[in-house]
Amino acid sequence: MNKKVSLKDIAKAVGVSTALVSYVLNNKEKEARVGKEIAEVIRKKAMEMNYQPNQLAKSLKSGKSFTIGLILADISNPFFANIARTIEDEAKKYNYTVIFGSSDENAEKSRDLIEVLIERQVDGFIIAPTERTESQIESLKKANIPFVLIDRYFPKIQTNYVITDNFGAAYRATKHLIDAGFERIGMIAYKNGLIHMKERVRGYKQAVKDAAYGKALLKEVTYEMGEGEIQDKIDELINGKQKIDALFFATNTLSIHGLKYLNRKKLRVPDDVAVVCFDECDAFDFFYCPLTYVKQPLVEVGQQAVNILLKKINNPEKEEEQVSLASDFVIKKSSAK
Amino acid sequence: MNKKVSLKDIAKAVGVSTALVSYVLNNKEKEARVGKEIAEVIRKKAMEMNYQPNQLAKSLKSGKSFTIGLILADISNPFFANIARTIEDEAKKYNYTVIFGSSDENAEKSRDLIEVLIERQVDGFIIAPTERTESQIESLKKANIPFVLIDRYFPKIQTNYVITDNFGAAYRATKHLIDAGFERIGMIAYKNGLIHMKERVRGYKQAVKDAAYGKALLKEVTYEMGEGEIQDKIDELINGKQKIDALFFATNTLSIHGLKYLNRKKLRVPDDVAVVCFDECDAFDFFYCPLTYVKQPLVEVGQQAVNILLKKINNPEKEEEQVSLASDFVIKKSSAK
């Protein structure tokens, strides 16, 4: 069992104190006036013994772990998976490591994760918060732990956040369908109190209202209920007296399940029903009809979140920052009349 | 700035030594014979002050971080994303935290990741190794750091690993096409020295050979080259004098790019060309023709990897374990004559 090499081991091997070794290996020779030759010897020995500093000990001493805790709502969703990747890359630029976990839209899991990560002394958090986690966010704030919310935020709590303009994007998507000549536009959304979803619904309703015809044909499904409920809601929209001619899906998972069902029902896009999706997804490439979708600026969200967080970590007095980014809107055949 | 609460703070507040507090909060009252009433007081105070132990300090003292380092070849691939999730869940059962990074099939990145994670004192690694990382694996072994390889391994190095039987799965997939009556079966694979890929190719070749007709129509593409090369290779298979009537894709990414191209070329599956894929993928649900594919037991790979790793961590003398799991083979329309 070859134990790990510590500063002490090197010190012993060279015949000096650990202080000297520390100075040399941290390039503080100048300030500490370390002898030139001995510095060389130490450096060589460290190499030779394959010394790798113990980050835990460093962190303990310095009170900084150079670690960011990332809590996502659902890692299996490519939307979040891609944000995770961006955040990891961006953090690495500043020598930060990311530890992440998925709350799976579950407040308990979220609480556990935050606790574990605090115990591991993360320097700050990036969180896509879930329903009923306001209190957790409040606690972080009270404890003066730096954090940035992404994708969603709580209007009642003053925090850092980076989101996309969901209202604007949904309005534009709906308006696009209206302008294209569709008249009974349905929307499938999740039923929850999260701001991003509310905003998307609000954007849709506003656009319908502004067009001054028909009424909003909104169906909401519960996150936990799965595919079955989505299918029921689509049935309602299709079979209602207000038979829809276009459908707006509020997220990529809703799109996938919804489109699969349209396929099953042999409804052709866009002839039987036009489709616009919020978010994209690899799978769309295989759909027979190219899909129109709202393209959120994932990379920017991730980068800005990291940057704001690091600013806050390095200056806890900093004011909270709120960023709302515009999305792209990619128009394809699925929304053509 | 409310600083974090430490054992010492609680000790001071209650008026006892830190030792007592430590014993109580670690439920060692029995062994340490702590007074019943004082224990209660301490516990209450800890609650009240919202004490959260510093895991770094614990780890430093104990020499165990309860952290696993996970290095994947490509986190954007759902195959790995799902394994990551399984590993996280399984690790959590044993109170381990997972820190992961993606090597993106790049030996340099892999080396950096391993170094960072060692500095953070992970107790062990789970790694899907990339080309030209043998030396890194050798180093880990020499340093006596517990690790388990997944998906791929190096035949020349005796290590723990959990893989799936790639030869068997590829053989079966090819045989299935042969039995269905296809006669010129092409294969698109990555050109690299990694064992999992070699085994898939070997399985394919063996099946073709055993069938005693035609010769293997194998095309290999480089990982870095992207879609263009895949398209060229498919063209060669389609336009060659040995025009293929079936195609076997060696990975899910190859499948996606390949199928998109078949679509573009207006080749119908399975009428113009039958298809079998290695690995599955959400996107497959949208393909007009349900796809036949090899379904690797992801969850089992993840769970076994964690379990073997933890066994090794807890008993460094333990013999290396090699596990090869059988895959499922899901037959759909895409391979029907």
Add this chain to the structure above:
DNA sequence: AGTTACTGTTTAAACGATTAAATCTCAAAT
């Protein structure tokens, strides 16, 4: 009274690193 045996609590070293302060060595300046 003196020994033994608990019970309850504190002391102090340790993990691996950092770093201000103390110490030691010489050579130059007085």
Add this chain to the structure above:
DNA sequence: ATTTGAGATTTAATCGTTTAAACAGTAACT
């Protein structure tokens, strides 16, 4: 010869925990 001071190195405290060992107090037994 003594002081000064700069250069080189060590000492020791510290971060937050854990834990063996030491210590103190009380009760029971001889």
